[in-house]
Amino acid sequence: MRRILLLGAAAMVAVAAPAALWATGYSAVWRAGSGAQWWRAGMTVDELKAADTTHFGNGLRLTSLSMRGGRYTALWQPGSGTQWWQGGKSISEIDAKDTVHFKNGLRLKSLKRDGNVMAAVWRPGSGAQWWKTGMTGDEFKAKDAVHFKNGLRITALDYDNGRLTAVWRPGSGAQWVKWNMTGAAFDAQDKTYFAQGLYLTAMAVDGDKYAAVWRPGTGSQWYSRRRCTTDLVTEDLDAFGRGLRLAFVEPQEESRGMFRYPWAGGVSMGVGQGNNNPGGSHNGSQAFAFDFSLPAGTTIRAARGGTVEWLQEGQSATFNPNAPTGPGNQPFAGGSLQNWGNAVRIRHRGGLTSWYFHIQQNGVLVNVGDTVTTGQAIATSGGTGRSSGPHLHFQVQANSADWGQSVPITFASCNVPTGGDTVTSDNN
Structure with missing residues (x-):
């Protein structure tokens, strides 16, 4: 799908629902930041509506929204102005909503797909926007090459059933994208890019495979993958105290305790x-x-x-x-x-x-x-x-x-x- 129009400290509280069939683990990225932060996992659409209403009234806006198995994981941080979101909608419904919101000066902040349904967040913005879902790796590579030459960069990414979804917005400078990575390959790639001054700006998980976007950046960055709920909450509290804030959090189907038992395996x-x-x-x-x-x-x-x-x-x-x-x-x-x-x-x-x-x-x-x-x-x-x-x-x-x-x-x-x-x- 595409749409283009060229127009001239509060304390963090993390709430996570009990693990269920919709997800057993999480991948997350933290970057340097300040101010309030709230996140919650495992929500129904009604729970998400209620939570978002409360947070919106308190001056927070959705910065990350993920969907898996009919449940939602959301992140709110300080913001102002208009915000619209849709969850559990068909591709055509999201496209229709995007048409209306685009004309009203809103742009996609988050776009996720789970099977045949999608979830999206729109925030105020201007300039070009293109998005497409259901791409093979070759289709995605070709689209990104064209958009990159036209001065657009990936601002949102999703990976579902081996297919890629992406949003492109105006940007400049370097951009590197990798997908179909194992966890070990992802770790190694991020280590290499971070040493070159590149930071994770988008990340998606599809089973045991990872997709990610790296762009130039500065400051601290920390990420985790396959985290259990308890460990993610602990790690987030620690990161928050060190001046880091979540950039995005993704539910995934795999998890493993952050620590191993401290004696020989099998005993x-x-x-x-x-x-x-x-x-x-x-x-x-x-x-x-x-x-x-x-x-x-x-x-x-x-x-x-x-x-x-x-x-x-x-x-x-x-x-x-x-x-x-x-x-x-x-x-x-x-x-x-x-x-x-x-x-x-x-x-x-x-x-x-x-x-x-x-x-x-x-x-x-x-x-x-x-x-x-x-x-x-x-x-x-x-x-x-x-x-x-x-x-x-x-x-x-x-x-x-x-x-x-x-x-x-x-x-x-x-x-x-x-x-x-x-x-x-x-x-x-």
């Missing part, structure tokens, strides 16, 4: 305590921490790649809070690092840190400054510090300056284990 271990364990110590700052029942001497593996930021390794003392206090079993001073026992902290790209406690004396296998990969051996388990027996205390924080608030994360297939569970590691 099962018990869970002593999980999130907010009733009657246990995992509450408050430790509300989202885990105690894994690793026997003494078990190899601890990095749950995610990163850089070793801090460690302590020479402690032999242990205090068992479940045993009588006396000679050989004395509590450590409140706030003392001895409570943690021997420990390692790893910083990950994007700002999160993982903490590993109660390691054996001299059982740390890495050094500060080391770069470690997921699954790499970093220590051997023990029971040093405040511990009733050998185990691994594991938690993730957004701020690693000192002991702080643990944050929600998942493992494996978006699992959040709790006390009494037995779980099998995916850390191959």
Whole structure:
């Protein structure tokens, strides 16, 4: 389809619906920004209408709208002026609406396709606009080449059932577009382009394949793919605190926990305590921490790649809070690092840190400054510090300056284990 006419800080709140058949994961891109941000996933059209009415009245406008399986994922950020959107409409209905809106000085901000229905957002604009849906890769390549020569650049992109949808608007400068990429190919391509000063300006997911547009830019950029709902919320809160805002968020059919279980793949271990364990110590700052029942001497593996930021390794003392206090079993001073026992902290790209406690004396296998990969051996388990027996205390924080608030994360297939569970590691 085409249409052309040449005419002269509020806090972020992220709301996500429970995972359902319409989506199990998300891909998202963050860029430097400021001000309020709201996003919500898994909405029916009526829920979207209600949410948009509220946000519009509060001075927010839709900047990203995605559709999958009859459910909507939307992002609102500060804006003003007119806004119109349509969801669950046929291609011909969207074309008719676009004809009217174009004549009234509105241009497509977002355009998505899910099977035979589409969703679109229009915002005030001027100048040329072309769009087309259902393109093969060769058709898309040919269209883009023509529009690029005529001074147009891709401003919206979608990828559905192997077919591409795109919107072109006036622009200049470099533009690179790739599609039918595996996740690994997408990661490698973005790394290359980012080093050349190119940033993600559009991204779409079709099953396990990715399509994306890169344009010149500056500043920070962070992206994630195949994120579980819990992990995306945690990552977004962390990014928001570092001055980043979502550029777009896309539901997808695949997901995987942001962290792996911190021991050898295929091996099962018990869970002593999980999130907010009733009657246990995992509450408050430790509300989202885990105690894994690793026997003494078990190899601890990095749950995610990163850089070793801090460690302590020479402690032999242990205090068992479940045993009588006396000679050989004395509590450590409140706030003392001895409570943690021997420990390692790893910083990950994007700002999160993982903490590993109660390691054996001299059982740390890495050094500060080391770069470690997921699954790499970093220590051997023990029971040093405040511990009733050998185990691994594991938690993730957004701020690693000192002991702080643990944050929600998942493992494996978006699992959040709790006390009494037995779980099998995916850390191959």
